[in-house]
Amino acid sequence: MTQKTTETTRFTFRTLALLLIPIILLAGVISLFLSTGGGLNLESPVPVEALTIERYILKDELIEIYVQNTSLQEITIAQAIINSAVCPIEVTPDATIPRLGRAVVRINYPWNYGEAYAITLFTSNAIPFNLEIPVAFATSEPNSQSFWSFALIGLYVGVIPVFLGIFWFPALRTLGKQWMTFLMAVTAGLLVFLGLDTIAEALEQAASVPGAFQGIGIIGIGAVATFLLLDAISKRQTESGRDEAAKRLSLAFMIAIGIGIHNLGEGLAIGAAYNIGEISLGTFLVVGFIIQNITEGLGIIAPVLRDRPTLRDLALMGLIGGAPAIFGAWIGGFAPSPTLAVLFLAIGAGAIFQVVYEIAKMIQKDTVRKPMSMTVFSGLLTGMLLLWVTGLLIK
Amino acid sequence: MKNQLSRRDFLKLGALGVVGTSGVTALAQTAGKNQTRPFTPPMQGMDHGGGVIPGTGNVDHEKNGFNPGDILTDFDFGKVSTLPDGRTLREYEITVINKNIEIVPGIEYPAWTYNGRIPGPTIRCTEGDLIRITMINGSNHPHSLHFHGFHPGAMDGVPGTGPGGTVEPGDSFTYEFEAEPFGLHLYHCHVFPLARHIAKGLYGAFIIDPKGGRPPVDREMIMVMSGFDVDFDDANDFYAVNAIPFYYQNNPIKIRVGESVRIFLVNILEFDLLNSFHLHANFFQYYPTGTSLTPAEFTDTIIQGQAQRGILEFTYKFPGMYMFHAHVTEFAELGWNGMFEVTE
Numbered sequence: 141m142t143q144k145t146t147e148t149t150r151f152t153f154r155t156l157a158l159l160l161i162p163i164i165l166l167a168g169v170i171s172l173f174l175s176t177g178g179g180l181n182l183e184s185p186v187p188v189e190a191l192t193i194e195r196y197i198l199k200d201e202l203i204e205i206y207v208q209n210t211s212l213q214e215i216t217i218a219q220a221i222i223n224s225a226v227c228p229i230e231v232t233p234d235a236t237i238p239r240l241g242r243a244v245v246r247i248n249y250p251w252n253y254g255e256a257y258a259i260t261l262f263t264s265n266a267i268p269f270n271l272e273i274p275v276a277f278a279t280s281e282p283n284s285q286s287f288w289s290f291a292l293i294g295l296y297v298g299v300i301p302v303f304l305g306i307f308w309f310p311a312l313r314t315l316g317k318q319w320m321t322f323l324m325a326v327t328a329g330l331l332v333f334l335g336l337d338t339i340a341e342a343l344e345q346a347a348s349v350p351g352a353f354q355g356i357g358i359i360g361i362g363a364v365a366t367f368l369l370l371d372a373i374s375k376r377q378t379e380s381g382r383d384e385a386a387k388r389l390s391l392a393f394m395i396a397i398g399i400g401i402h403n404l405g406e407g408l409a410i411g412a413a414y415n416i417g418e419i420s421l422g423t424f425l426v427v428g429f430i431i432q433n434i435t436e437g438l439g440i441i442a443p444v445l446r447d448r449p450t451l452r453d454l455a456l457m458g459l460i461g462g463a464p465a466i467f468g469a470w471i472g473g474f475a476p477s478p479t480l481a482v483l484f485l486a487i488g489a490g491a492i493f494q495v496v497y498e499i500a501k502m503i504q505k506d507t508v509r510k511p512m513s514m515t516v517f518s519g520l521l522t523g524m525l526l527l528w529v530t531g532l533l534i535k
Numbered sequence: 536m537k538n539q540l541s542r543r544d545f546l547k548l549g550a551l552g553v554v555g556t557s558g559v560t561a562l563a564q565t566a567g568k569n570q571t572r573p574f575t576p577p578m579q580g581m582d583h584g585g586g587v588i589p590g591t592g593n594v595d596h597e598k599n600g601f602n603p604g605d606i607l608t609d610f611d612f613g614k615v616s617t618l619p620d621g622r623t624l625r626e627y628e629i630t631v632i633n634k635n636i637e638i639v640p641g642i643e644y645p646a647w648t649y650n651g652r653i654p655g656p657t658i659r660c661t662e663g664d665l666i667r668i669t670m671i672n673g674s675n676h677p678h679s680l681h682f683h684g685f686h687p688g689a690m691d692g693v694p695g696t697g698p699g700g701t702v703e704p705g706d707s708f709t710y711e712f713e714a715e716p717f718g719l720h721l722y723h724c725h726v727f728p729l730a731r732h733i734a735k736g737l738y739g740a741f742i743i744d745p746k747g748g749r750p751p752v753d754r755e756m757i758m759v760m761s762g763f764d765v766d767f768d769d770a771n772d773f774y775a776v777n778a779i780p781f782y783y784q785n786n787p788i789k790i791r792v793g794e795s796v797r798i799f800l801v802n803i804l805e806f807d808l809l810n811s812f813h814l815h816a817n818f819f820q821y822y823p824t825g826t827s828l829t830p831a832e833f834t835d836t837i838i839q840g841q842a843q844r845g846i847l848e849f850t851y852k853f854p855g856m857y858m859f860h861a862h863v864t865e866f867a868e869l870g871w872n873g874m875f876e877v878t879e
Binding site for chain 2: 216217218219221224225226227228235260262264265266267268
């Protein structure tokens with residue numbers, strides 16, 4: 141784009157110096173402010189304390205609470221009360237936690253399976269922080285068995301349904317051009333629905349991100365950056381002048397990636413929810429996920445129906461779309477972090493909406509100079525309704 | 536007492552119900568282990584072998600400026616003199632002081648105190664004595680001394696009854712009245728907002744002995760039951776006798792077999808409706824409000840509402856460690872728990 145520049149600006153020492161002047165002045169202002177207080181006397185009259193309880197682990201006669209100090213100063217954990225009993229605690233590495241520092245509070249407690257516990261942690265300023273354990277059960281340890289269980293969960297909700305959807309490929313190939321446009325619109329509908337779902341999930345998760353990490357900001361950065369990055373990549377491919385079939389194949393791959401990241405988020409949510417007893421993964425729920433996610437496989441293959449993708453490509457797309465659910469379940473199950481979850485979900489949302497944009501361009505190319513047809517309208521609506529109706533099974 | 540869990544979702548439990556019994560079994564075994572060694576010395580901190588006992592370590596009594604171990608037997612008879620008419624005059628001076636008190640290890644409570652301690656001094660006199668108590672308000676809030684017992688309205692320490700009703704910061708007032716009726720009473724601040732003024736620590740016991748005294752016993756102790764709402768949500772977080780939770784659990788009260796013990800028990804617990812006292816492996820004679828020399832009840836558990844009080848008398852037959860605590864068991868595990876260590 142910048143082959144012809146009329147004037148070459150040279151980067152001289154003078155420019156550098158001019159650029160540095162405000163920075164040097166800023167450093168001066170900061171050091172002056174730090175050393176004198178700048179005449180301000182606005183220290184907070186009371187300590188505002190914030191403690192994020194990240195997660196808890198229940199072991200035999202032991203409750204471990206993972207906390208992070210998200211306040212502006214250090215805080216000290218002084219006492220713990222479980223169900224109206226003062227319980228001795230051990231805090232590692234130290235009961236005094238620096239800003240943004242982490243600690244583990246260990247409480248020897250004869251908790252019972254299936255009962256509920258209300259825990260209050262008191263800081264030395266007598267600020268209470270509450271944790272509710274709605275149903276107590278031993279937290280699954282990262283051992284080979286639970287590792288395998290979470291892999292199976294990911295397999296059921298991600299890989300299997302996506303591949304099942306891909307198996308529609310031979311049948312759908314025989315359809316006419318208008319039906320293919322319809323299917324593309326269905327895919328776009330599916331993706332719009334998934335994208336909204338992902339954003340909603342990200343916003344929900346953002347609420348539990350420690351304030352200092354600005355959950356909403358992470359959503360913005362993750363989604364916008366992913367969208368623009370994928371857009372730049374797809375533009376470069378367009379410019380590289382490859383044939384239409386190759387472009388359609390790369391679009392299919394991008395859909396697979398978008399859906400894959402979405403499934404990663406889904407795996408994260410399932411793994412984390414399973415660990416704190418929020419859901420029991422009954423057969424009904426798994427069946428529901430399979431039915432809902434089978435449509436995702438359909439979406440992946442829609443752009444390449446008129447081409448002849450190799451079996452290897454199809455298998456790869458299935459894996460990209462489905463397998464992240466396994467990784468998600470592992471991360472969510474063994475090392476849940478709301479901050480990380482928000483980032484993944486935001487990336488997923490950015491990817492999904494970029495793919496929707498790509499599909500829209502492709503549909504437009506196929507239906508040149510026609511107003512949005514009923515085919516596109518009904519396809520898009522069908523896609524969204526498909527997920528809404530199948531969602532009834534798992535919500 | 537806090538609101539407990541809002542709701543338990545039993546539906547979620549359905550599929551997982553089988554494993555439950557093993558947890559219960561484990562707990563039963565733990566309890567059994569405890570029973571086999573009843574003579575364990577003071578329960579303190581975590582006991583990794585024999586299960587968990589609620590409690591805390593010791594606070595910094597020196598920094599607090601008072602020790603429940605001393606308060607237990609600290610009766611203040613005042614500066615005694617004889618009036619021209621032959622009556623006994625007892626003079627006291629009580630200063631209201633704002634003071635941070637370490638209630639449980641690591642948590643300092645911004646208390647209001649009479650003479651820097653909670654409970655305030657245990658004022659003890661005999662029926663018919665003239666009592667003269669000067670209250671100096673060294674804090675930054677208006678306070679008062681309101682005694683239970685007979686006295687003129689102007690000595691009632693309640694806003695609206697004259698200068699003694701509200702003593703402003705820096706001011707002082709001398710309450711004067713004849714001590715009657717005999718019994719176990721109490722005093723506390725009566726300035727609005729009352730619940731907060733009491734909960735912050737402004738209370739103490741007031742004992743009027745009958746002329747000629749109560750029948751002699753070997754040991755006399757004062758126990759004032761109260762609680763602390765450290766996060767100011769109008770619900771107690773910790774409970775105690777003589778202010779420091781778990782003190783007598785960590786430092787058992789030593790008595791001897793056959794020794795007659797008299798406990799002056801006062802309840803000034805704010806926010807909760809009831810408090811109670813239960814003595815293990817023993818029964819006591821109970822004299823409600825101490826206004827009679829004939830016991831009203833022979834029991835091992837009594838209940839007191841706020842400002843109710845009574846005298847307990849008992850003797851231990853066997854040596855051993857004996858618990859005494861609120862049989863509102865929630866309070867016990869939040870601090871109102873103690874031990875008698877009875878030796879031959």
